[in-house]
Amino acid sequence: MTKQIHLAAHFPGVNNTTVWSDPASLSQIEFSSFTHLAHTAERGKFDFLFLAEGLRLREHAGKIYDLDVVGRPDTFTVLAGLAAVTEHLGLAGTINSTFNEPYEVARQFASLDHLSGGRAAWNVVTSWDAFTGENFRRGGFLPENQRYDRAQLFLRTARELFDSWQGHEIVADKESGTFLTDPRAGAFEHRDAHFDIAGRFNVPRSPQGRPVIFQAGDSDAGREFAASAADAIFTGHATLEAGKHFYADVKGRLARHGRSRDELLVFPATTVVLGDTEAQAHERAAHIRHQQVSGQTAIRFLEQLWNTDLSDLDPDGPLPDFDPVIGTDTITKGRASARRNRDPIATARQWRELAEAKQLSVRELIIEVTARQSFIGTAAHVADAMNRFVQEDAGDGFILVPHLTPGGLDEFVDTVVPLLQERGVYRPEYPGATLRENLGLPPLENPRRSKKTAS
Numbered sequence: 474m475t476k477q478i479h480l481a482a483h484f485p486g487v488n489n490t491t492v493w494s495d496p497a498s499l500s501q502i503e504f505s506s507f508t509h510l511a512h513t514a515e516r517g518k519f520d521f522l523f524l525a526e527g528l529r530l531r532e533h534a535g536k537i538y539d540l541d542v543v544g545r546p547d548t549f550t551v552l553a554g555l556a557a558v559t560e561h562l563g564l565a566g567t568i569n570s571t572f573n574e575p576y577e578v579a580r581q582f583a584s585l586d587h588l589s590g591g592r593a594a595w596n597v598v599t600s601w602d603a604f605t606g607e608n609f610r611r612g613g614f615l616p617e618n619q620r621y622d623r624a625q626l627f628l629r630t631a632r633e634l635f636d637s638w639q640g641h642e643i644v645a646d647k648e649s650g651t652f653l654t655d656p657r658a659g660a661f662e663h664r665d666a667h668f669d670i671a672g673r674f675n676v677p678r679s680p681q682g683r684p685v686i687f688q689a690g691d692s693d694a695g696r697e698f699a700a701s702a703a704d705a706i707f708t709g710h711a712t713l714e715a716g717k718h719f720y721a722d723v724k725g726r727l728a729r730h731g732r733s734r735d736e737l738l739v740f741p742a743t744t745v746v747l748g749d750t751e752a753q754a755h756e757r758a759a760h761i762r763h764q765q766v767s768g769q770t771a772i773r774f775l776e777q778l779w780n781t782d783l784s785d786l787d788p789d790g791p792l793p794d795f796d797p798v799i800g801t802d803t804i805t806k807g808r809a810s811a812r813r814n815r816d817p818i819a820t821a822r823q824w825r826e827l828a829e830a831k832q833l834s835v836r837e838l839i840i841e842v843t844a845r846q847s848f849i850g851t852a853a854h855v856a857d858a859m860n861r862f863v864q865e866d867a868g869d870g871f872i873l874v875p876h877l878t879p880g881g882l883d884e885f886v887d888t889v890v891p892l893l894q895e896r897g898v899y900r901p902e903y904p905g906a907t908l909r910e911n912l913g914l915p916p917l918e919n920p921r922r923s924k925k926t927a928s
Contacts (some may be wrong), residue, residue, distance in 0.1 A: 481872025
């Protein structure tokens with residue numbers, strides 16, 4: 474059966490792919506930028522707009538990472554504003570499970586789901602970073618296994634809060650004076666190794682019952698977390714084959730959690746560069762990559778792995794002839810990419826071999842190793858390539874990451890989306906009222922109501 478493609482838009486904000494110096498790049502914090510991208514995504518019938526999270530100004534070699542200054546305002550504030558100016562678009566926000574508390578987060582997402590008419594989504598992430606944790610009372614003290622334990626229990630607790638209302642308690646009968654049919658509505662009690670809370674949840678059941686749950690990350694622990702509890706997972710694989718391997722792996726994990734393959738959607742992050750001809754598109758793509766990875770940026774990337782000052786190194790020359798410096802005091806603080814290479818010396822060896830085999834300079838190497846899944850070509854070529862990616866089970870759709878804010882998806886929506894619709898692999902209209910319905914996810918049941926019905 475031909476699969477339907479799902480699409481989503483990532484507001485780039487703080488990101489090394491953002492080309493803020495381009496004349497077409499506008500503000501990354503003014504609300505008009507968020508509304509422009511949201512309206513473009515909704516015009517293209519996208520499933521949702523996605524916001525990442527930034528909880529501290531990141532630093533490199535003791536200096537603030539410039540884009541952090543304006544790139545990531547508060548998630549709930551932005552999404553609540555967008556709920557008022559959009560009608561169908563899902564609103565997905567990244568909220569940390571390491572530093573927050575379940576009651577507060579559940580209350581905020583339930584409120585967003587009400588305000589948006591059932592379009593809220595929660596990207597559940599953990600934090601490994603003691604540097605970021607300094608901003609919070611809880612701090613960054615959790616080792617990796619405990620971070621995911623806390624995330625699992627955090628999500629379980631939040632779900633109990635969402636389900637503390639069954640959805641039919643409010644009758645508001647003015648004649649009889651009865652407002653609630655169940656005086657115990659919202660009652661909860663939860664006790665485990667991380668959370669010991671009891672009381673009354675004060676937001677009635679929302680249109681979706683709970684937000685759609687997303688998980689981002691490619692680690693084994695992250696995949697298992699997604700297979701056990703998420704509705705969708707984000708990935709960053711750069712090729713069709715890598716995407717197919719990841720897809721088969723996470724879908725294969727669902728059965729042991731009692732779930733079917735259609736209960737978890739896979740969304741690779743991707744970029745698109747279009748041109749009137751294939752040659753023009755590839756020329757534009759090369760220009761964009763050189764804007765994203767300047768000589769100075771290439772050196773900064775290299776310093777993340779080498780964990781030392783390489784400012785005297787020529788970005789158009791070879792890699793350092795010494796090994797990375799191993800230590801817990803990293804030159805880059807607050808960036809997830811700083812811990813991506815668990816074995817820096819082995820990664821440096823791989824990079825040297827790659828650079829030697831392809832005769833790459835430092836800058837050329839960084840351009841290659843930081844590449845993500847990209848579709849480059851004419852609109853027709855890109856439509857065909859994206860469709861092949863989904864039909865061959867390398868993903869269920871894509872999160873598009875534009876390099877320009879806020880107009881980076883305009884051309885895609887105007888040219889590629891109509892071709893996908895002509896091919897019958899993309900919807901002409903939104904099929905449902907809620908994000909869960911538009912994603913084609915199975916409907917939820919309230920466990921309390923199910924238990925009561927069964928008894």
